[in-house]
Amino acid sequence: MAAAGSSPLTTHVLNTGDGVPAARLALSLHRLDSSLMVWNMLSVGTTNNDGRCPGLISQEALIPGTYKLRFETGSYWAGLGQTSFYPYVEVVFSISDPDQRFHLPLLMSRFSYSTYRGS
Template sequence: MAAAAESSPLSTHVLNTADGVPAARMALSLHRLDSKLMIWNMLNVGTTNEDGRCPGLITRETFTPGMYKMRFETGSYWQTLGQTSFYPYVEVVFTISDPVQKFHIPLLMSLFSYSTYRGS
């Protein structure tokens, strides 16, 4: 698994900014848009580790140009902490034109807000 994680061209890191900790044990999924049928195909599912990261989301061989989305199950995460979030989930949609590059999608979240950006 470590070799797959190191070679993955796509990574994420989720931070619980309300408590100042990584968002551990959050479910997420990765999808790619079928541009002909205009439907999302699920590629992989995962759960963040204790550091809020989910390594090995996709292999370099299957990472092709196109539109992708990462769906973070934020509502379920907050429920496990005994709290209610305004957002039941967060979807981050992004376009990959050069799959040779490395892409990092961080999610910074609290109960009532979130932000993301393209990291390196």
């Protein structure tokens, strides 16, 4: 992983059902190899107590392409002693200008989720 705070791609996961950050949620970042049509894992991490996962990717490694953030939501809810409809959430997105900063929040409850491109 890249050094904390230096990633041009950030995320913030919120447990909207309980109104708290989703701490200790495992996630992974992947990039699509369009010639082989396979996903290559770039990094793995776990959200901190604030629901953030710093250091996902370095500026040098961020190139134009199709990316995926996979959030292990089922394991998160199981860790809270609860069940969830979604065992995981995958958010696929495109980056055309890697000189920009990208923020991808995930708002989730046990039975729903939404995301958007933040700033």
